[in-house]
Every structure is written in structure tokens, then in C-alpha cells.
Amino acid sequence: MAFNDNSSFDSRSVRRRSGGGGFRPSGRGAAIGGGGGLLLLIIGFLSVQYLGVDVTQLLNGGASYGSNSYQPAYQDEDFSCTGAEANSNQDCRFEGAAYTLEQYWAKSAAQVGVESYHDPKTILYNGSTSSACGAASNAVGPFYCSADESIYIDGNFFEILKQRYGAQGGPLAEMYVLAHEWGHHIQHLQGVLRQVDHRDVGPDSGMVRLELQADCYAGAWMGEASQVEDASGNRVLYPPTEAELLQTVSAAQAVGDDNIQQQSGMSVEPETFSHGSSEQRVRWLMRGYENGATSCDTFAVAGNQL
Numbered sequence: 453m454a455f456n457d458n459s460s461f462d463s464r465s466v467r468r469r470s471g472g473g474g475f476r477p478s479g480r481g482a483a484i485g486g487g488g489g490l491l492l493l494i495i496g497f498l499s500v501q502y503l504g505v506d507v508t509q510l511l512n513g514g515a516s517y518g519s520n521s522y523q524p525a526y527q528d529e530d531f532s533c534t535g536a537e538a539n540s541n542q543d544c545r546f547e548g549a550a551y552t553l554e555q556y557w558a559k560s561a562a563q564v565g566v567e568s569y570h571d572p573k574t575i576l577y578n579g580s581t582s583s584a585c586g587a588a589s590n591a592v593g594p595f596y597c598s599a600d601e602s603i604y605i606d607g608n609f610f611e612i613l614k615q616r617y618g619a620q621g622g623p624l625a626e627m628y629v630l631a632h633e634w635g636h637h638i639q640h641l642q643g644v645l646r647q648v649d650h651r652d653v654g655p656d657s658g659m660v661r662l663e664l665q666a667d668c669y670a671g672a673w674m675g676e677a678s679q680v681e682d683a684s685g686n687r688v689l690y691p692p693t694e695a696e697l698l699q700t701v702s703a704a705q706a707v708g709d710d711n712i713q714q715q716s717g718m719s720v721e722p723e724t725f726s727h728g729s730s731e732q733r734v735r736w737l738m739r740g741y742e743n744g745a746t747s748c749d750t751f752a753v754a755g756n757q758l
């Protein structure tokens with residue numbers, strides 16, 4: 453899914469964040485589990501209990517700064533890119549992917565019951581930042597926060613994905629992650645996101661259905677993204693090649709709950725699944741890719757069909 457070198461685009465929704473680098477000292481940081489009406493959906497692999505990564509310090513907010521008066525002073529920069537830049541630069545890749553996601557969902561959201569579509573914001577940051585759902589860092593992975601309708605992505609995260617979870621990586625895998633988080637925004641607009649109890653885990657739980665649906669929505673975008681044109685009528689993205697599809701499948705496999713548990717030295721325990729197995733994640737991604745967003749109703753199928 454290479455970009456057309458000759459296209460150019462300015463997404464409405466992507467901002468590159470610099471400066472700040474700290475955490476807002478509020479008591480709200482513990483929202484990571486989805487308590488108190490704040491929904492924080494990690495793409496899957498980096499929940500605290502699976503990895504043994506101690507992010508308590510981060511989640512508790514400004515403690516490491518020793519002062520409650522600390523305020524992040526970051527700048528959010530709007531930027532635009534050419535397709536040639538998107539083929540070589542990660543920020544521009546997200547800019548271009550978001551541009552096509554904006555166009556795709558503006559056209560398609562009504563098909564899945566969204567009455568009034570608007571874009572999420574996408575914040576590209578380095579290291580750590582704050583969100584309405586608490587602190588963000590590459591230790592927690594990319595996530596969607598419904599409280600500020602924003603997707604938070606630290607580009608370094610993808611190196612971790614490759615090194616720790618055996619994903620092949622690659623440009624389309626990165627775009628798949630953005631598209632998955634965008635899928636959670638669609639669920640937010642549908643109202644599905646707040647209907648699911650985020651403590652409800654297990655092989656056919658509401659959480660697994662949410663996550664597989666987000667994978668399916670990502671696949672649906674992949675299937676149609678090459679139809680999107682820039683403001684001058686140039687195609688923005690070429691359809692994925694077989695090799696690129698395999699990269700994406702590899703990323704989806706890497707973030708399956710079973711793979712995470714295995715790679716973390718744990719036994720596979722389906723009753724703790726919150727995102728679905730590797731096989732399920734790939735299957736729903738491809739279902740969306742082949743059949744579009746209307747094929748993504750994971751809540752309508754029986755547990756043994758998931």
C-alpha cells in the first residue's frame with residue numbers, strides 16, 4: 453500500500469506534538485482500566501498484567517516531577533506531506549493514512565449506523581504525553597481516548613512490536629494500527645463503546661467483540677483506501693500487495709492475546725482474552741478487507757462464530 457509519490461495531502465486531524473513531555477498532575481491517571489466512564493483502549497498487547505511492565509509511576513501522573521504545578525507546555529503542529537514523503541517518513545505515513553481514513557469514514561460511517569460522523573484527532577508524540585484518559589507513553593502502546601476523542605501514537609512503539617512480539621513491521625502494519633484505533637472512534641460514535649463493560653473479558657466477551665470489530669473496520673478501510681484522491685484528483689494510495697497484506701496479518705497475529713501471553717512467558721488463558729486470538733484477529737481483518745464495514749458486526753454472531 454505504497455503512496456503515490458505525486459499526491460499531496462493535509463489531513464484535518466493529525467497533529468505532531470513536541471515539547472511538554474510530562475504528565476498532567478491530575479488524579480485521573482488511573483483510567484487505564486476504563487474506570488469512571490473514561491475509556492482507554494490499548495490496541496492490545498501492553499496491558500500491565502500481561503507484560504509485567506511497571507507503568508504505575510506513569511499512570512499516577514506527575515509524581516516523577518515532584519510538583520503539582522507542573523503543566524505540560526507542548527505544541528501541536530499541523531503539517532502536510534507529499535506521497536513521496538509518506539513513503540519514507542513515519543509521521544507523513546500517518547498523515548497520509550489519516551487523510552484516507554477521513555475520506556473513507558466520511559463516506560462509510562452512515563452504513564454502520566453513525567448518524568453524524570466527525571474525525572478523531574490523532575496525536576503523534578515522542579516518549580510521553582498527557583491525554584484526557586491519563587498519561588500516554590510507548591509503554592502503554594497506541595490507544596484511543598473517548599474523553600477527548602483522540603488517538604495517541606508514539607512512533608517508537610513499532611520497534612517494540614517488532615522486537616518483543618515478532619511482528620514483521622512495515623508501513624502497512626503501522627497504518628493498520630492507526631486504522632484499528634480509528635475503528636474505536638467509530639464505535640464511540642455508534643455508542644457501542646460505552647455499552648460494553650470493559651472488565652468483561654474472555655473468548656466471547658464484549659471486549660473481544662469490540663476489538664475484533666475494530667480490526668474488521670481497519671480491514672474495511674484497507675480494502676477501499678486506494679479509491680481516495682487528493683485535492684487535485686490524484687490517487688493517494690495504491691492497493692496493498694500480497695507482501696504488504698502479509699505484513700499486516702503478521703502485525704494482527706503479533707497482537708493476538710495468545711501470542712502476547714506466550715511471548716511474555718505465560719500460558720495461554722482464553723478466559724483472560726480481551727482482544728481475541730491471533731487467528732481471530734487476522735480473520736476479522738480480512739473479512740473487513742474483502743467485504744467492507746457492513747460485514748463487521750461482531751456483536752451479531754454467536755460466540756463460536758467469532
Ligand SMILES: [Zn+2]
Pocket residue numbers: 493494495496632633636663666
Ligand atoms: Zn483496540
